[in-house]
Amino acid sequence: MHWSWVWITLCLLCPTAVYGGRVLVFPVDGSHWVNMKVIIEALHSRGHQVSVFRTTDSWYIKETSPFYTSITLDIESGFDEDFIGTFVAQLLEIQRGGKSAWTRFKLEMEQGQKASEIHKKTCKMIELLFDTDLIQSLQDAKYDLVLTDPVTPVGAIVAHYLRLPLVFNVRWTSQGEGHFSIAPSPLSYIPLTGTELSDKMSFLERLFNVINFGFWKFQIAYFVEPYYVGVIEKYLGPGVDYSSLFQAGDLWLMRVDFVFEFPRPTMPNVIYMGGFQCKPAKPLPEHLEEFVQSSGEHGVIIMSLGTLIGKLPHDLADGIAAAFAKLPQKVIWRYKGDRPATLGNNTLLVDWMPQSDLLGHPKIKLFVAHGGTNGVQEAIYHGVPILGLPLIFDQPDNLFRIEVRGAGKIINIFNMNEDIFFQGIQEVLNDPSYRMNMERLSRLHRDQPMKPLDTALFWIEFVMRHKGAAHLRTESYRLPWAPVSAVLY
Amino acid sequence: MHWSWVWITLCLLCPTAVYGGRVLVFPVDGSHWVNMKVIIEALHSRGHQVSVFRTTDSWYIKETSPFYTSITLDIESGFDEDFIGTFVAQLLEIQRGGKSAWTRFKLEMEQGQKASEIHKKTCKMIELLFDTDLIQSLQDAKYDLVLTDPVTPVGAIVAHYLRLPLVFNVRWTSQGEGHFSIAPSPLSYIPLTGTELSDKMSFLERLFNVINFGFWKFQIAYFVEPYYVGVIEKYLGPGVDYSSLFQAGDLWLMRVDFVFEFPRPTMPNVIYMGGFQCKPAKPLPEHLEEFVQSSGEHGVIIMSLGTLIGKLPHDLADGIAAAFAKLPQKVIWRYKGDRPATLGNNTLLVDWMPQSDLLGHPKIKLFVAHGGTNGVQEAIYHGVPILGLPLIFDQPDNLFRIEVRGAGKIINIFNMNEDIFFQGIQEVLNDPSYRMNMERLSRLHRDQPMKPLDTALFWIEFVMRHKGAAHLRTESYRLPWAPVSAVLY
Structure with a gap:
């Protein structure tokens, strides 16, 4: 030819x-x-x-x-x-x-x-x-x-x-x-x-x-x-x-x-x-897929505070880890700080994670996020409700847009403790309206001519x-x- | 199956x-x-x-x-x-x-x-x-x-x-x-x-x-x-x-x-x-195609004042017909009034014409129009410059949008006579910028994702x-x- x-x-x-x-x-x-x-x-x-x-x-x-x-x-x-x-x-x-x-x-x-x-x-x-x-x-x-x-x-x-x-x-x-x-x-x-x-x-x-x-x-x-x-x-x-x-x-x-x-x-x-930037989820690396599948019917929570916030104060990291440890879910937490003393067996600390592919995995129940535009858009695309811990810039406003639509909840990270964080997770996990609303946003977002x-x-x-x-x-x-x-x- | x-x-x-x-x-x-x-x-x-x-x-x-x-x-x-x-x-x-x-x-x-x-x-x-x-x-x-x-x-x-x-x-x-x-x-x-x-x-x-x-x-x-x-x-x-x-x-x-x-x-x-509503031109009915082809290198002018204006005052219709008669182009004129006495052999009076198909014909050089939105959009789609004779409603404004972009010219029909009309036709026919500008609008209009x-x-x-x-x-x-x-x- x-x-x-x-x-x-x-x-x-x-x-x-x-x-x-x-x-x-x-x-x-x-x-x-x-x-x-x-x-x-x-x-x-x-x-x-x-x-x-x-x-x-x-x-x-x-x-x-x-x-x-x-x-x-x-x-x-x-x-x-x-x-x-x-x-x-x-x-x-x-x-x-x-x-x-x-x-x-x-x-x-x-x-x-x-x-x-x-x-x-x-x-x-x-x-x-x-x-x-x-x-x-x-x-x-x-x-x-x-x-x-x-x-x-x-x-x-x-x-x-x-x-x-x-x-x-x-x-x-x-x-x-x-x-x-x-x-x-x-x-x-x-x-x-x-x-x-x-x-x-x-x-x-x-x-x-x-x-x-x-x-x-x-x-x-x-x-x-x-x-x-x-x-x-x-x-x-x-x-x-x-x-x-x-x-x-x-x-x-x-x-x-x-x-x-x-x-x-x-x-x-x-x-x-x-x-x-959103794409259908690719298969996870083998070790992650195994970890995710091990969660059984309870599913998995993922947490990331973005590219810029690697570390947290020790007491805060300990509180987060302790709250996670009480959950029947498995947790994947992108965190570069010292390993918290309270970390449970159910929680996997990672330096980096294929966030979008995880969000697109049917086992993922909740995204704990700082509210950067990219992460929020990916959560919308994949229909995963958010527990938001906003820090600076547009993060509070981004998460607020999710909260007013009933697709997530914001917690003030500056006065957060283990209990507040645990309650927040429980609420978004157990009230089905959060997921239903996020799935509705997802349907609307994906329904575009191009x-x-x-x-x-x-x-x-x-x-x-x-x-x-x-x-x-x-x-x-x-x-x-x-x-x-x-x-x- | x-x-x-x-x-x-x-x-x-x-x-x-x-x-x-x-x-x-x-x-x-x-x-x-x-x-x-x-x-x-x-x-x-x-x-x-x-x-x-x-x-x-x-x-x-x-x-x-x-x-x-x-x-x-x-x-x-x-x-x-x-x-x-x-x-x-x-x-x-x-x-x-x-x-x-x-x-x-x-x-x-x-x-x-x-x-x-x-x-x-x-x-x-x-x-x-x-x-x-x-x-x-x-x-x-x-x-x-x-x-x-x-x-x-x-x-x-x-x-x-x-x-x-x-x-x-x-x-x-x-x-x-x-x-x-x-x-x-x-x-x-x-x-x-x-x-x-x-x-x-x-x-x-x-x-x-x-x-x-x-x-x-x-x-x-x-x-x-x-x-x-x-x-x-x-x-x-x-x-x-x-x-x-x-x-x-x-x-x-x-x-x-x-x-x-x-x-x-x-x-x-x-x-x-x-x-x-615009579509690529379909072939013309045989008698119209013959008439259009008979125009040779001079091409064809079409004129329509829309669905609502069938008739014009006799003197105005006579002036328009006389101006057309002086042209080397052929003319197709959608007109329901009495046949003007001054009508030339080059002008075909019709009750209705396949306007869009004519506008898309390569022989059409000029569209004399009242400036309804439909006709103007069809002229843009097919890249045919307009001589505008607006009457009421949005017609003057529609045609003005074409005029300021150099893709047409407006004539005031209320004080128009044979000479003014003839000069208007000459200008839009002979100054290549009108067609070039309309063709530019046409390229922009057609360049859409859907x-x-x-x-x-x-x-x-x-x-x-x-x-x-x-x-x-x-x-x-x-x-x-x-x-x-x-x-x-």
């Missing part, structure tokens, strides 16, 4: 033409990279060439990969594993130790200081990028598209300079929850992240929401945007400001959907791909085919008061 | 299960029915049973059909062909005859009077429906879904009473352009229908937009909603008002997309299916499968000031 027939057959099989686009990716390390990697691998499998930007201290983003070529900038980003892990450890110590509000405030200030250093380092990265011949080599490489995580503005700045179409893989921007940068977000029914409010608010809750919005805008205006004024002016010239860089995005691939997120106004260039990853790929390739998606971008961005009016009422 | 294998194979081939849902349809007659029929036929072909509501004077909606069973209410709706045709004829006479503003005002008042009669008749329809055993028989039939055109509230009222999921096939509601009932619509960049404004407005244009909004809201509040207060109170009880009936819709299948419409805020339960009709069907069946789509409906509807705030800024 002549090769051209193979090519034509391929084209006919694929909804979009298979052609070798060139994609330049600016990822964010840690759990964000887990997401970006899914898209990069899918782009690679569809014949696109992917270049990934990293720094010398990138910890998850490897220099060599079969799926991409890396471009390593000879600088440290300062955004490392330690940054968040240490913060969480200190936060747990302060909150659980009943330390003073002043100690908590000092920690927040220290954290703010570290964030400030990261912004300064990011600016240095941008300067290094533009002042070496790297930017020229990016220009020469004639990319079709910049794909970036908008937690930092680097990708948006490069896309603007190179005049390339810009696609965000987004849940957060450096200005907060992604929607707030792009869609009308009336504060009367759109809860700000961190408030743990739903879309049904009392008057006082709305007031609290508005105050939080003001405080958050103040933080962005004084502690984020000013760092970048200089580099934007220097490399992109006048007429560009920090917000306009983000509003220039052709597409926003949003890592949520409306099974997870409360219904809210959106925009034509927002593509929802929540759960795009898989979320395929939808994302379609639209990335759409932007390549048409060299942007200007017809989907609203005129509201030209309006000077739009950010104020978008949250009115 | 056992029949069950056939069934399983069918299920595997279809993205959604083929099962016999029961759909109750409340259509609107005229061009709206053309759209609804497309969906009804598709639902029928997927194994659903469809019942269609009609009145004794329904003119397009036939009593018998292979695709649906009809339910005829023994009453006249008053919404007939004559209603709009007469209005347009009088409007043309007044505007072209240089009659006084007072005459025009009187016509508008007469028209308002007729609209008022239609509302009264609609209320009588609702009363007849509820006071006979018809509503009981609808209840007994155990429908899965009400599908309705929200130009009248009948379908929404019945869905509310029967507690059935509600899907709108919508471009207009009785409260105006569909989006204004459901999504934030800031008047600074969302032009009101009838203003012929784009999303880029000067300060004065915005002011004009706001004034129009006020006037329109006044009309709805005083000349539409009051008619229905009584029947809503009587049959649905307290706690329901006119707006909440529409906001109760589970899905809004919107007959536009963002190739046609300006980008704007939207909502999770709005599904865009603009151009869902065909718009398949998307619509998926979501209709989604609502049947899950008995609604409450998770996509926003909380904003509970808020008393939402209609005001939604248009701010």
Whole structure:
């Protein structure tokens, strides 16, 4: 068979033409990279060439990969594993130790200081990028598209300079929850992240929401945007400001959907791909399958607090282990700290676990989780109820979305003890409504015309085919008061 | 092969299960029915049973059909062909005859009077429906879904009473352009229908937009909603008002997309299916194909002013015919009036034409159109530039969306003469940018992950499968000031 027939057959099989686009990716390390990697691998499998930007201290983003070529900038980003892990450890110590509000405030200030250093380092990265011949080599490489995580503005700045179409893989921007940068977000029914409010608010809750919005805008205006004024002016010239860089995005691939997120106004260039990383469960490794099967009719509980929280204070870990030990279920606990003295025979400590494959196993009865978006989406996909122990960032809000739908329960980890934890497990395990509600969410989530990853790929390739998606971008961005009016009422 | 294998194979081939849902349809007659029929036929072909509501004077909606069973209410709706045709004829006479503003005002008042009669008749329809055993028989039939055109509230009222999921096939509601009932619509960049404004407005244009909004809201509040207060109170009880009936819709299948419409805020339960009725062109009937081929290299122009405008004033028809006669192109003109004296040999008058099949024919160079949504979408689909002669309703705005994108040109039919018309044709024919821009719109429109009709069907069946789509409906509807705030800024 002549090769051209193979090519034509391929084209006919694929909804979009298979052609070798060139994609330049600016990822964010840690759990964000887990997401970006899914898209990069899918782009690679569809014949696109992917270049990934990293720094010398990138910890998850490897220099060599079969799926991409890396471009390593000879600088440290300062955004490392330690940054968040240490913060969480200190936060747990302060909150659980009943330390003073002043100690908590000092920690927040220290954290703010570290964030400030990261912004300064990011600016240095941008300067290094533009002042070496790297930017020229990016220009020469004639990319079709910049794909970036908008937690930092680097990708948006490069896309603007190179005049390339810009696609965000987004849940957060450096200005907060992604929607707030792009869609009308009336504060009367759109809860700000961190408030743990739903879309049904009392008057006082709305007031609290508005105050939080003001405080958050103040933080962005004084502690984020000013760092970048200089580099934007220097490399992109006048007429560009920090917000306009983000509003220039052709597409926003949003890592949520409306099974997870409360219904809210959106925009034509927002593509929802929540759960795009989810896949049917693969068979477990033999030793895990054996352990799971040994649980008999009682089933298995799995627990993970995510990639960043390896260790817990000893008393907390002991309480958790002791509560698990009282259960007839088997437990798989991803934990890197010292082995708790109270650990029962029914509990397996692991450094890492195939979380999604376990969640998809019919024996799994409950997921004890910190509430990162990835884990919550996987629990929805597989229909496993959650007992939530949120710590920082969006974790309380993510879990709250599960709780208000009756598909899980939140426990305050800062004043949790063995009894509270045990009661929480009992409640979610024994009240069938939790599982029924999560299974309902799962049915809704899975009932989509296309898989979320395929939808994302379609639209990335759409932007390549048409060299942007200007017809989907609203005129509201030209309006000077739009950010104020978008949250009115 | 056992029949069950056939069934399983069918299920595997279809993205959604083929099962016999029961759909109750409340259509609107005229061009709206053309759209609804497309969906009804598709639902029928997927194994659903469809019942269609009609009145004794329904003119397009036939009593018998292979695709649906009809339910005829023994009453006249008053919404007939004559209603709009007469209005347009009088409007043309007044505007072209240089009659006084007072005459025009009187016509508008007469028209308002007729609209008022239609509302009264609609209320009588609702009363007849509820006071006979018809509503009981609808209840007994155990429908899965009400599908309705929200130009009248009948379908929404019945869905509310029967507690059935509600899907709108919508471009207009009785409260105006569909989006204004459901999504934030800031008047600074969302032009009101009838203003012929784009999303880029000067300060004065915005002011004009706001004034129009006020006037329109006044009309709805005083000349539409009051008619229905009584029947809503009587049959649905307290706690329901006119707006909440529409906001109760589970899905809004919107007959536009963002190739046609300006980008704007939207909502999770709005599904865009603009151009869902478009299909690849079928071969033309032999006599038409011969006529088209006889045009040689010059190609063919087609002209239609839609289903409602059969006749034009003699002088106007003569001017149009004379302009056509001067062209080297062949012309197919859908016209039911007397044969103009100036008609050239190159022009074929027809009562009806296969418009979409003609638009998809490579010989067609130009579409002279009144600017109904259907025709404009078909022109986009087939990439044929438009010379627009808008008359009433949304026609000027529809054509304006084509004009600002450089894919067509509007002529004011009220002061048009032979020369102006001839110049207009020449310009759109000879400046290649019109066709290039329309072809660009066509490429964008056709580049979707799923065909718009398949998307619509998926979501209709989604609502049947899950008995609604409450998770996509926003909380904003509970808020008393939402209609005001939604248009701010």
